[in-house]
Amino acid sequence: MRFGLLGGQLTHSFSPMIHSMLGKYEYNLYEKKPDELDLFFQAGKFDGLNVTIPYKKDVIKYCKSLSETAQSIGSVNTIIRLEDGTLYGDNTDFFGFSYLLDKVNIDITSGKTIILGSGGSSLTVQEVLKSKNAKEIVVISRKGKDNYKNINKHKDAILIVNTTPVGMYPNNGDSPVKDLKIFKNCQAVIDLIYNPSITGLMFQAEKLEIPTVNGLDMLVAQAKRSSEHFLGSKLPDTAIEEIAAKIDRKTKNIILIGMPGCGKTTTGAALAEKMNRKFIDTDDIIKKTTGKQVPVIIKKDGEKAFRRLETEALNEVCKQSNLVIATGGGAVTRPENLNIMRQNGRIVYLKRDIKELATKDRPLSESKGIEKLAAERLPLYEKWCDYKVNVGTFNNTVDEIMNRR
Helix, strand or coil: CEEEEEECCCCCCCHHHHHHHHCCCEEEEEECCHHHHHHHHHHCCCCEEEECCCCCCHHHHHCCEECHHHHHHCCCCEEEECCCCCEEEECCHHHHHHHHHHHHCCCCCCCEEEEECCCHHHHHHHHHHHHCCCCEEEEEECCCCCECCCHHHHCCCCEEEECCCCCCCCCCCCCCCCCHHHCCCCCEEEECCCCCCCCHHHHHHHHCCCCEECCHHHHHHHHHHHHHHHHCCCCCCHHHHHHHHHHHHHHCEEEEECCCCCCHHHHHHHHHHHHCCEEEEHHHHHHHHHCCCHHHHHHHHCHHHHHHHHHHHHHHHHCCCCEEEECCCCHHHCCHHHHHHHCCEEEEEEECCHHHCCCCCCHHHHHHCHHHHHHHHHHHHHHHCCEEEECCCHHHHHHHHHHHC
């Protein structure tokens, strides 16, 4: 049996990983341009498909029959080849968003919901909200009567759902709404994006202490329902949370912070090898970009110049997934670096007695003194980290990180 995902840009899709956990079947990525769709469907070298941006509406014409849900929504994200060779289209995103909305657990019958975007995903969200008797649904689009220029008309919304790709990898940090503060009654923000794990919109919500959730559970839930179509058999809903947790662990970066000389580079390289991940040291990126060694940059251009370069390096690597990243000891001194690290990663503080830290060829440790650096940075390491590991023997440190990730 041959299944797969059809879409425009699929390089960083989690779908193959998810389907490998759902069933033992071939699952390929079919990255196609719009003018390639006719030939792709004529060749018909598949038994079933998932469909993603931007083709959820375009594929309808290739389906001889549609489920009631797909007909109602006007969007298809799952296609099955029937025994007679014809194609049947369904919308399993309906189940996926229903699952996600139930998880958020707010009373949508009591207030307004605004949906950002009017594409295929938006249509699904609208149908789910209607089926659950949402009090009022407003769709915000770029050119509609309700748009981003007059969005303040709907500042009484209790729920905001982002269905646009704004903020999706590689445009991490972007947000379709520039200022969430106007939404004084907002009880939750749902962003259907799952890569990065925390989007620019979600970071805004966090700052305002508004509960948030990304689209990973929806992705897994709709994949489970699609897999049921593929296999012709039911799967337990408990698989959704289990697989989402596994995907989260597998894809999130492990980002090492700690004092200069605590062992971030050595530990990170060994950890990456053991986990079959790529290892990146931000200092190496800076060396490659500038052609200069870090001590030379700090001595010649100053610490502030180096910190700017460090933030640029973090911006580039932390938007990626499944990496082990070693940061500079002072990365925590720039507040903007925290969200850059958190967007797709778990932050691990390697804690080591300052008496054991080497200072040779470390200009800030030599010029400021290790005690002064420690007084400035140790509280930040504690505050920023998801968990800390006391650096002991080499193997024990690596094993503890692996066990706690």
